[in-house]
Amino acid sequence: MSLTAVLGFSNILDDSEQSQRFELYPTQNSFNFLKLDKKTGKIYQVQWSLEGEKEFSITLNGIDLSQFSTDGNCFKLYPTKNMWQFILLDGASGRAWHVQWGFEEKNRWIKRIEEFDR
DSSP states (O other): OOHHHHHTOHHHHHHHHHHOOEEEEEOSSTTEEEEEETTTOOEEEEEOOSSGGGOEEEEEEOSOOGGGOOSSSOEEEEEOSSTTEEEEEETTTOOEEEEEOOSSGGGOEEEEEOOOOO
């Protein structure tokens, strides 16, 4: 039996992880992360550096996508095999977006993946 089970902390840890509104997702570039607001679907590109003037956080998606979601913290990012691109999934509604991050504004975007009935 683990120490966390004996002390009863396992549920507390699980609950706190689920209640975190923001999550950092690593990219294949070791200096860049995507910060996701799991409640709204807003995404920020975060770059860290040992040289402070090279650190920044910039909005990749500033639109609140939660209008059709009733559950909190339901958005999640999934990396693709392309280092610049992710899939954003609304776990409550199933809606999905194609997300691309980059260093130039023209290379940062988000586009809804439309669903078609066949």
